[in-house]
Amino acid sequence: MAENRLADRIADTAVGGTGVLVGAFLVFYLGDWGTDGKRQFLTNLVHIPIALMYTAVGLRIVLRSGRSHSVRRAWAFITAAFFCRLVAQASWFIEDSVLGHPRFPAFADHWFIAFVPFMFTGLMMMPADRRSRIDRIKLTLDALIVAASAFIVLWYLLIGPLVVNKGVSLYQSLFSAALPVGDLLLVLALAMLLLRRSWVVDHALIMLVAAVTLFVVADIAYGYLQLHSGYSGGSWPDLFWVCGGFLLVLAAHRTYRQTYNPPDPAARRATVNWLPYGAIALAYGILGYMAREQGIYPLGGMILGAILLTALVIARQMYVLRENHDLAVTDPLTGLANRTRINERVAALAAQPPRAGRCCAVLLIDLDRFKPINDTYGHEAGDAVLQAAGVALRSVIRTGDTAGRLGGDEFAVILRDLPDVPAVERVAQRVAEALRTPVIFGDLVLSVEASIGVAVLGHGAQVDGDQLLRRADLAMYTAKRSGRSRYQLYTPELDAGTRDARLRQAIADDELVLHYQPAVTMTDGSIRGVEALVRWQHPEEGLLMPGAFIGLAEETGAVVPLGEWVLREGCRQVAEWQAGIAGAERITLSVNLSPQQVKQADLVDAVTGILAETGFPADRLVLEITESVVLEPDAPTIARLEALRDLGIRLAVDDFGTGYSALSYLQQLPVTILKIDRSYIRGIADDERDRRIAEAIVRLGLAFDLYVVAEGVETAEQARLLTGMGCTVGQGYHFHRPMPPDRAAHVLAAERAKL
Structure with a gap:
């Protein structure tokens, strides 16, 4: 070297x-x-x-x-x-x-x-x-x-x-x-x-x-x-x-x-290559120079005429080539640029980033609620919506910008030479508003909206065209997940790899916290156990609920170390309460297991190691699994769950009824607790049909000799009806909200003192 x-x-x-x-x-x-x-x-x-x-x-x-x-x-x-x-x-x-x-x-x-x-x-x-x-x-x-x-x-x-x-x-x-x-x-x-x-x-x-x-x-x-x-x-x-x-x-x-x-x-x-035409011009320049030596007759005029004819043929060929190229890069339905032209323009944009103090941007646009229009009213109605979207995009962009259709109901806009990011956001907002304009099709008034992802390219940025489009695409899907009909700027936090690394770092830095929601006997309100619910105390965004990061953890595999942290911290905390609060020895701890954790070959070793480390009794632990695990009980999964049961750990099916429940699997799996999803509890006080469904689920659980727990109990009437159905244990805001550890310890100590 x-x-x-x-x-x-x-x-x-x-x-x-x-x-x-x-x-x-x-x-x-x-x-x-x-x-x-x-x-x-x-x-x-x-x-x-x-x-x-x-x-x-x-x-x-x-x-x-x-x-x-x-x-x-x-x-x-x-x-x-x-x-x-x-x-x-x-x-x-x-x-x-x-x-x-x-x-x-x-x-x-x-x-x-x-x-x-x-x-x-x-x-x-x-x-x-x-x-x-x-x-x-x-x-x-x-x-x-x-x-x-x-x-x-x-x-x-x-x-x-x-x-x-x-x-x-x-x-x-x-x-x-x-x-x-x-x-x-x-x-x-x-x-x-x-x-x-x-x-x-x-x-x-x-x-x-x-x-x-x-x-x-x-x-x-x-x-x-x-x-x-x-x-x-x-x-x-x-x-x-x-x-x-x-x-x-x-x-x-x-x-x-x-x-x-x-x-x-x-x-x-993709434009015309001028090299052969320049060579022809040079050759005819020599012929023209020779023609002056020949005089007008006999060859001079003929050479000049040949030069003129060739020039006209070249001009016509160049025009046809340009026309063919325009057809090749234009979407025939909307008249906007097609995917090929958009890719070319984005590649050129990335190859020449804007000068200092300026920025460019790529907007990816996906029409919301377009598929129902296409399916319900036919392709002609869908085409009318797409054409109207093309007109709307042309109306809000400048002459030097580019609007295009990538295919289906996806569009793109390329913005050049803007002063700052707020200017990009103003354009994105105008695009979103323009696309909300109703489309009249015959006797119908069709309404669509758009989710927009925005990737900004600043001075000195080192990014290629594919990366720029990927960033805009990621931002667009984030906008869709966040409620649609809005725009979302790309930030590095949106990138799965970056967010995954940030989440794993949060686990290592103890940025995660547990809140505890008690499960109670509905007849007297006495606390039977607590469920550990994870939160992320983000240093910039504050306290984040599980919906903000559990999906990412499932996608990237970070849910496995996250789940182990929740189990370890929950066991440590509840073991501390059992030792320090009189009468709390019989309190149970419920912890959710993700499908990925259940599939881990070393699940049993991991759980037993945490129990040994924290001193938490196995017979006081409840591990909750989702219906997706219940529906896919392969032999290794069943063996792992049975090994956990043999340790004294109880298993519960969480959110029962939200999936396609397979009753036969309830007999095969070693589960002892059935938790009814809150969606079946919400309407039982007002809707006879909901009440009959909830009662059927309770009786189903009892028929399988399962301990039935109702989630999402919010009123006294719901608690009374569930008790009458035979469900005696519930969780919900009617009893207790999820609480941080110090508050949960105070409530538990006060409740134990009354007994």
């Missing part, structure tokens, strides 16, 4: 030194210092260390472990091209500056030509997007358009004059033509590389393309000078070669330092 860091520092220093060398050379050359001989000598010489540098860095890429095979394979050919260039530059220095007056073709010229096939192969092998067969054909045709346009330029400047030149041998003519033909291949490779890659900024690739482009320009200039006035070392094309060489150094060095990520198809630019 230390050796790698040392090598990296040496490479950084060498690249920096190469930059200093190039800068000094440019100052020397552009300052017109020294004689022509010195300029020629230094120009030929400076190429060698630059070529040596980009060859060395290219070799590091090839030899670097851990880099993808495709990248190393491509750079193996590019490094071979670098080596050819190094040999060529060193040979040219000897032939031109040491020996003087090299013959054409010189030894170095062969190595300059050898540079082309290796570089062409390396560029063609660079990793690119995965595309369909049709896309590959289209991109190949675009690249060939670029190459054909370059051929026109090269023909006019180099190849054509070489063909008609009678003053050189056939070998020299062919060799002279090899350089522009090689440049033509490099242009084709560059076009293919640029067209195949996704439009994500890759600085190493940009520098590599720019370097090869400078080489091609310098080669064309070199060939043109050779044809017309002769070329000697130190001429102005060397500036392009020197700058191109230094860009090769930078491209190779950056490629070595960066981690290659496979191209992301979602980041591909």
Whole structure:
């Protein structure tokens, strides 16, 4: 590791030194210092260390472990091209500056030509997007358009004059033509590389393309000078070669330092690629320039007409492509952007966060009560609602913002360049109000509302498009769970992973507290036992009821350590009361077991360990299980429950009647207590039907020899009726509310003192 860091520092220093060398050379050359001989000598010489540098860095890429095979394979050919260039530059220095007056073709010229096939192969092998067969054909045709346009330029400047030149041998003519033909291949490779890659900024690739482009320009200039006035070392094309060489150094060095990520198809630019059209414009520029030499007749007017016709065809094609693209990213029902366009816009938003002092936001919108409209009145009514929602969204957003339909009854809004979060909230509120507008469909007045999730993107935020959408989606579902027809801003606390970690930390930091609700004999109000009910004393949000965090604990598995904490703390507290309050020895403790706890293989060991740790008697403990456990009593579950019963622990079925109760399982499971859910108690004093149902459940429990407890008893009349049915024990506000430990101890002591 230390050796790698040392090598990296040496490479950084060498690249920096190469930059200093190039800068000094440019100052020397552009300052017109020294004689022509010195300029020629230094120009030929400076190429060698630059070529040596980009060859060395290219070799590091090839030899670097851990880099993808495709990248190393491509750079193996590019490094071979670098080596050819190094040999060529060193040979040219000897032939031109040491020996003087090299013959054409010189030894170095062969190595300059050898540079082309290796570089062409390396560029063609660079990793690119995965595309369909049709896309590959289209991109190949675009690249060939670029190459054909370059051929026109090269023909006019180099190849054509070489063909008609009678003053050189056939070998020299062919060799002279090899350089522009090689440049033509490099242009084709560059076009293919640029067209195949996704439009994500890759600085190493940009520098590599720019370097090869400078080489091609310098080669064309070199060939043109050779044809017309002769070329000697130190001429102005060397500036392009020197700058191109230094860009090769930078491209190779950056490629070595960066981690290659496979191209992301979602980041591909969807607009028209201008490269082939720019090449056509360049080619026709050459034709137009030639036309002026031909006069108006016979060819000038025809060439100008061909240019005009081609321009009109290109314009029409671009219009059709734009129209097709708009159709591909537009929702046909509402006319809003579709999911594809929304994903593109969100990705672009995340890639360029807002400037300091500004913010952007993504709103995900789900229509409430849409499904009943669709099911009751048909799809035409549903479509009318969706179209009205589209109109409403367009009416409340600005021109630069984007509204879209993701599918079904889900919409999205992308807000750009807002001053602060309150401004985002104002827009979200306007969206919510606009979507409350009733929709008239025939004789019907359809009313919908919306739950909106808002994810805000501030200056300097490091988040990608998928994360931004996920945050908005999480906030939207939180809004739904919180009552619908509202908006909810995303905060890190909404994230399941963050909330789970926070809840587990709360358990470790003793932020949880227990309140105790007594269960009493309804005839005289004497306390028979207490049920432990957990609360979260949140440092910022105050005392949270179980509904605010038990669902999360069930989802993430934190309910297991939470349940163990409740059992341990409850046993400790009630054991303390039994020891310190006269007459409290027979008080029972009821604790809820979650379905996940029941499924734990070490449940029995955990319970026995807590009982041993706290000294709480097993026969005074009641563990309450839900009907979901009763309905899924597999063999291991039954074995665990029976082992708990054998310890003397009593088992109760909590909230009986809220699920699909299976009576046969009441016989199989070792339960002794049946707790009737409060929903069956609420109406017994006023509704004959509710009273008959409650009585049936009580008699059912007694038929199974179960001890029946009524939950949610709130009035004396309810207690009287339940007692008449045969249920003698109850819990509820009529007797006692859940109390913190000190208050519960006081009530228990006072009640025991009366006995």
